[in-house]
Amino acid sequence: MNFEALVNYIQSTPLVWLILTLGSFKLGIIIYEKFNKHTLLQPIIIAYTIIMSALFITGVSYEQYFKGVEIIHFFLGPATVALALPLYNNLKYIKSLFIPILLTLVVAGVFSILIAVVFLWALDAQLPTILSMTTKSITAPIAIITSEQIGAIPSLAVGFVIITGIIGALLGTSIFKFMKIKHDTSKGFALGLISHGIGTARAIEISEKAAAFSALAMGLSGIFTAVFLPLIIQFLKGL
Amino acid sequence: MLKGIITLLIFQFLGECIAKLFELLVPGPVIGMVLMLFFLILRKGSFPSLDSAVFIHLRYLPLLFIPAAMGIITQADIISKEFWAIFISLLFGTIIALAFSAKLMDYLTIKQENKK
Numbered sequence: 001m002n003f004e005a006l007v008n009y010i011q012s013t014p015l016v017w018l019i020l021t022l023g024s025f026k027l028g029i030i031i032y033e034k035f036n037k038h039t040l041l042q043p044i045i046i047a048y049t050i051i052m053s054a055l056f057i058t059g060v061s062y063e064q065y066f067k068g069v070e071i072i073h074f075f076l077g078p079a080t081v082a083l084a085l086p087l088y089n090n091l092k093y094i095k096s097l098f099i100p101i102l103l104t105l106v107v108a109g110v111f112s113i114l115i116a117v118v119f120l121w122a123l124d125a126q127l128p129t130i131l132s133m134t135t136k137s138i139t140a141p142i143a144i145i146t147s148e149q150i151g152a153i154p155s156l157a158v159g160f161v162i163i164t165g166i167i168g169a170l171l172g173t174s175i176f177k178f179m180k181i182k183h184d185t186s187k188g189f190a191l192g193l194i195s196h197g198i199g200t201a202r203a204i205e206i207s208e209k210a211a212a213f214s215a216l217a218m219g220l221s222g223i224f225t226a227v228f229l230p231l232i233i234q235f236l237k238g239l
Numbered sequence: 240m241l242k243g244i245i246t247l248l249i250f251q252f253l254g255e256c257i258a259k260l261f262e263l264l265v266p267g268p269v270i271g272m273v274l275m276l277f278f279l280i281l282r283k284g285s286f287p288s289l290d291s292a293v294f295i296h297l298r299y300l301p302l303l304f305i306p307a308a309m310g311i312i313t314q315a316d317i318i319s320k321e322f323w324a325i326f327i328s329l330l331f332g333t334i335i336a337l338a339f340s341a342k343l344m345d346y347l348t349i350k351q352e353n354k355k
Contacts, residue, residue, distance in 0.1 A: 021302075021305055021306075022302070025299070025301070025302045025305065042301070043301060043302075044301040044302075044304075044305060044308065047302075047305055048305070048308065048309070051305070051309060052309070052312060055309075055312060062309060062310055062312055062313050065306075065309060066306055066309070066310070069305070069306045070306065072302065072303055072305065072306050073303070073306040073307060075296065075303050076268070076303050076304065076307075077251045077255075077267075077268045077271075078244070078247040078248055078251055078268075078296055079296040079297065079300055079303050080251070080266075080268035080269060080271070080272055081247045081250045081251045081254070081268055081271040081272050081275050082247055082292070082293040082296040082297055083272055083297070084250075084272045084273070084275035084276040084278075084279060085275075085279065085285055085289070085290070085293040086293075086297070087272075087276060088276055088279040088280065088285070091276075091280075097347075097348060097351065099347065099351060100344055100347035100348045100350075100351060101344075103343070103347055104340060104343050104344040104347065107343060108336065108339055108340035108343050108344070111336065111339055111340075112332070112336035112339075112340065115331075115332050115335050115336055116328045116329070116332035116333075116336070117328075119324070119327055119328035119331060119332055120321075120324050120325070120328045123321075123323065123324035123327060123328070124321075124324065125321045125324040125325065125328075126317070126321065128317065129317055129321050129324070129325065133325075133328060133329075133332075136329070136332075136333075137336070139300075140300070140301070140304045140308075141268075141300065141303065141304060142266070142268075142269060144304060144307045145266035145267075145268055145269070146266055146269075148266075149264060149265075149266055153310075153314060153317075154307050154310065155307055155308055155309070155310025155311045155313070155314060156311065156314050156317065156318075158304055158307055158308040158311075159308065159311050160325075160329060162308070163329050164329060164332075164333050167329065167330060167333040167334070168333055168337055171333075171334060171337070172337060175334060175337050175338050175341070176341055178338075179338050179341060179342050181341045181342065181345050182345055182348075182349065183344075183345055183348050183349075185344070185348065186341050186342075186344035186345040186348060187341055189340070189341075189344045190337055190340035190341035190344060191337070193340050194333060194336045194337045194340055195333070195337070197300065197301075222269070222272075223269060223272065223273060226265055226266055226269040227265050227269070230264035230265065231264055234264060
């Protein structure tokens with residue numbers, strides 16, 4: 001028996017990290033479903049904790065880990081393209097409320113970025129943090145590729161995306177009650193616009209119409225932000 | 240499902256090519272997404288193989304961003320230094336933005352209804 005060869009193999013194969021990543025995500029899904037899909041128990045949070053502990057214990061660096069699971073990262077590209085289908089399926093709702101949708105998308109979309117940036121700026125945060133905050137309301141795959149584009153820190157950006165999603169999903173219903181929001185379409189649209197996929201999962205519980213408008217807002221704001229944010233930031237950097 | 244996966248990859252490829260060729264700042268996959276949206280509008284719908292390819296990608300979407308998300312372990316410095324700024328910005332930024340978006344959408348919807 002050649003134990004040395006075995007240890008060498010285990011240390012060098014990407015399989016270990018692939019199995020750990022897929023396995024911990026699966027475990028995350030099982031726990032999430034056991035607890036009736038509680039917002040705080042997002043599968044990714046559970047996977048995060050497990051993988052982070054494994055990296056700490058083994059002392060493996062992030063670069064080594066990333067190399068092992070790069071194949072998973074690759075699929076962010078086709079997954080972004082895939083987002084066109086749910087957007088297409090909900091596109092028919094645009095016509096009924098065209099002006100409200102367009103105005104809310106642009107005005108509230110810009111406002112949500114500004115308010116978060118102003119808070120950070122007022123509290124003396126550094127530029128990389130501020131840049132990473134600008135993509136917090138769009139769906140994670142688009143946030144990752146857009147944050148790479150604008151010189152932000154993608155991992156920080158994803159973290160902000162997930163937390164924004166969770167806050168919105170947890171507090172959304174109370175906020176809507178407090179603000180006396182009348183239409184389910186408004187609730188859904190706001191959830192999708194601010195809290196992307198996690199907000200949309202929440203909107204499904206409000207009504208079918210809310211879910212459709214949430215998915216619509218998520219798709220539109222993803223495209224809107226990815227198109228204009230890099231342009232605006234390049235312009236600001238040039239000043 | 241293979242035809243569907245090929246379709247997604249081709250649109251991503253086209254998007255990336257357009258971004259490179261015209262030196263666009265928009266990420267290539269997002270251009271691919273817009274191209275596929277136009278494709279679906281022109282075709283007036285999807286096809287079963289594309290449906291299943293999309294389903295499998297979106298079903299496990301959070302899994303796909305774990306590799307990028309784990310990079311957070313290299314950012315412990317920023318997070319510990321700017322924890323409160325980040326915390327306040329995320330919490331209050333999200334609450335205010337959510338309240339504002341829903342109210343604006345509601346206001347505009349009611350205004351449109353009254354016009355009719």
